[in-house]
Amino acid sequence: MTSRQRLVLVLLLGSQFMISVDFSILNVALPAIGRGLHMATVDLQWVTTAMMLPSAGFALLFGRLGDLLGRRRMLIVGMALLAAGSLVGGIAQEPAVLLAARVVQGLAAAAATPAALALLTASMPEGPLRDRALGLNGTVLGSGFVVGALCGGLLTDLLSWRWAFFVNIPVAAVILAAVPALVAESRGARVRLDLPGAATVTTGLLALVFGVTSAAQYGWGSPWTLVALGAAVVLLAAFWLIELRSAAPLAPVRVLARRTVKYGNLGGLVTFAMESGVCFLLTLYLQKVLGQNPMETGLTFCGLGGMCIVGGMVAPRLIGRFGNRAVLAGGLALQAVSTAALALTGSHGGTGALLVLLAASTAGGFGHVSAIVGYMVTATSGLPAAEQGLATGLASMTQQVGVTVGIPVLSAVATAAGAGASGLHTALLVDAAVVLAGSAAVAVGLGRGRRAPVSAA
Known part of the structure; x- marks a missing residue:
């Protein structure tokens, strides 16, 4: 990469990282938010849902708007919304104001995520260079969720939950100032919406x-x-x-029906939905069974976060050697096995249970990010630059929907299976079974080949 390409990549990945962090940074701070704003426990889930609804619902539309109006323009809009929503959320004194700020942050995610990803794929030729960039993108997506949990715990314990909002503002300001000067505008064909x-x-x-x-x-x-x-x-x-x-x-059926788009996004949906559910279940286990505080819970996820970084660096090389199909299916299989191993954690905690948790979650982080990189490469390959906004909009929609649906589905499984550690273990085994089935479906659906051909349908 040239020096300018590196700067552009840092800006684009920075925007992706901040959005990813925002999905989890308030999770461990929810009890503190409830106390600070006098919110009932049953209403706290809407702090998360208020962001997830618009981020999933508008991702495909905003991705296509980026094709028509300009992807750089949509990225700037997204970062401006993120800064505004973060400021309002940080100073909120009423629950309604806080939830409105989270909605704005959700719209920011829907605008910025597909725009940044489309700018990235459109600026890199398909092949090793793009794979490397998407590997770094997978790193920030996978590690951002974990870093959000860590930062949320640290900021809540050391300062206040409000700083989980305020921390976005200076980063968004830097991106807003640098993007117009460094990132060229990119758009697809001019068509009627x-x-x-x-x-x-x-x-x-x-x-x-x-x-x-x-x-x-x-x-x-x-x-x-x-x-x-x-x-x-x-x-x-x-x-x-x-x-x-x-x-x-808005989304031509010929594109939706492509094997690469269809099975790539299936793999992405499975890995995001089930790994977000795992992080949620582990948070419950660490705090309710092991009795950890928010800071200790965040620190426990460091191994997973570190392996996410390793996975993002290694996965592009694995794609170059074994192909995107093998890396996507293999990453899902490793995630499944690691999640099943988490069910070995004891019902009463202890050093042994914590060691199993750390080892399994760390291995699962590598599989998760490998699957992310594999699905991003698969879902965006073989499409012309004019349709990259659509492809990245679909991929972003998959990510947002996956992160949204995984937690409530596995929570329902855990509740139905019984209270305490037994319910959590059952939910983890169900999670592992779903991921393993997704791995098999991807391996069969994509067929043989190191990289799906451009004309695949």
């Missing part, structure tokens, strides 16, 4: 995420959950039919 498609897919994804998250609070049989999930099925089916008939579709 598919408004019916945009409306149905956005509302459908919002309904899906709301339905799954509300299931954790009200149950899978509640009217709120059933109505939301039913609406999601109808709206997403309508979106597919609209795209089949649209002259200028």
